[in-house]
Amino acid sequence: MALVVAVVLWELASTNGFHFYINFDNIPAPSVVGAALVTELTGKEFYLHILHSLERVAIAYVIAVVVGVVLGVAMGRSRWAEDIILPYIELLRPIPAVAWIPLAILMLPTEQSSIIFITFLGALFPVILNTVHGVEQTNSVLVRAARSLGASRTAILWHVVLPGAMPSIVAGLAIGMGVAWFSLLAGEIISGQYGIGYYTWNSYTLIQYPQIIIGMLTIGGLGTLCTLLVRKGCNPLLKWQAKGGRS
Template sequence: MPRTRRLVSGRPLLRGLSLAVFLIGWHLATTYQLDFYVRFQNIPTPARVVSDALTLFASRAFWIHIGASLERIYLGFAIATALGVGLGLLIGWFRVAEDLLFPPIELLRPIPAVAWVPIAIMLWPTERSSIVFITGLGAFFPIVLNTIHGVEGIDRGLVRAAMSLGAGRASIFREVVIPGALPNIVTGLSVGMGVSWICLISAEMISGQYGVGYFTWVAYGIVKYSSIIVGMLTIGVLGMISSTLIRLAGAWLMPWRPRSAKEEA
């Protein structure tokens, strides 16, 4: 068997081993209640978390929290994608659009999404719409900035070559600009998804009545530490699945891009 094929076939085993080491370390630290400045006395063991997770996933209430979070995250992310990619393409390609639209974006971009929570509550009529707004806002800025950089980084030689072949402005924008910026757009989507999960959980903890973030915060308030870990791990798994879906969509949209070959140790 070639060396490359052996390495590829061994990757799932290696990744499973890393998770096993993490779980063993967690088990030992919580079982023996290690206290080396970082304290594990109140951290539940993996077995206790699994037991609590089985109980929670068997209940309808926990699935309602998951459904509420997924609805908010994907709705906010879809709006942010449409606005971020659209505005990013315009700002990156047209100088007038950059002069008119980019200054407000740069002014608002450094403001943390959590700081928008009071304004969102006043702006929007429902809790759901305010949390969707905050979630979309968190995803919008990475998407629009990466799209702008992707357009600005396009090789102008490709544009001149298309013009020499008789392509018009619309054709160049459709056939050269958008495909050329697509790698950066996918990167922005991936980063934006991670940021939107952070914003969603923060908003749910502050102003939500449903959602995984709200569930986790309530579990902290009633001192159910194992439920806190279940909520955290649920957020991690949902975020990982969301990022994986974006990577798969990016690979489908860009079949011409080979997978990057990483050097093996």
Template structure:
């Protein structure tokens, strides 16, 4: 929750900056003004090139005062936002209330709350183990595995996806093998992965990679395909070489879909990681949770689950935040936030 909220706040100053009246109205006003402006220069009969045109002076750099920043932050606390925040609290509060009531009255009707620890017991567990080295070490191990698997998947998936999306021959070569491997769930890779890789750590990273790879790859391909062909033609007319075309048009044009792929890939990576840790692991949050079950340490099970939830949320929140920072234009795209 925290990461999501901060992502929104980061995005907002950029939106506020561009708040203009209706573009159409502005267009009408400016076109009327510019006709006279253009007509005055039209009488100059000597042909000119772009480099000879009079250069307007740069706009002065606006100064920022602290009170202005504070006021703009305060202005963001609107009625809409308060309602959003209230509903978020209700949503999470309801979950805890259900859990609390279920465990308090030992609810038993098909589902059994008999052995489920109460929120307070889990809280106690957190304060006991929360700062213990073992717990933090498990988290660190899981995060490292996720980052390794995810970044390798991104480093391979995005360039490969761009190439497959752009070139028919690359597509013909790679797609058959991808279509066969793709339906195999990452968890089904566990036995093979243990055989394949020299150590346990590498095999878990590999499973995490498999989970993240296909969503990233397929969304990147889709991003290239959904790019408007006229943009590619325009870039070629403006002298873009093949490499420049990739860097300056195809990559940024596919970026919204790539980020969808990264967000989905991150989710699947966590699913795959936890499963792999539970089955074959030493260390990691998944292992921590499974070990708690083996040791009949019920509060630790719930603590493990909540930890996984928060880690997953933080990871997708970071991806969303990076996406907003890298793609500020999306705020104005059709169907965007404005």
């Protein structure tokens, strides 16, 4: 219902040339954007942009999850590992994705690899930090109980630490997916030839206003869908967790 209200207000603002701090004079109405979307969907190029973006996100995200969880667990379980790795994390984490683009282009052989690298960095830090937080918040009583029963370090990690940290890890995976899309689009705008970010920026340079909005909405839809899939895919790992409720 909220989305319908937003679309109606958008239509009214565009058709009536609403101009009060925010200027809708050059913003196409939803009906115009819808007609342009139908035209885009009848061709192949729009789907190519989407497929290229999905491929880049998938590769970068999988690598970020593997590296992020491994480093996060190591930092959460070992003070020595945290002392070595954390300074690099805190130094690199505030650097925005756009700032990495020139260096990535210089370091890596292709535009595809540089965009994947930038996307990987965007997804990596939320995964690492949430994993560290989850591991460090593991109930120490449960760890001591498992140790007193003769459990090995590997068994404690697998059966106590990781399940206890899983809610925080899953939150990091969801946040990482959102940041991955943000970083991907920054890379595609600067150095891409295909991708939904390139499509959106190229529409701006060609003064194709409906296509700009189509690109933005596609980005939002794909990012939301991917985040939802991550959460749904992780649900089996959280079966043990008590379900909360809204009052």
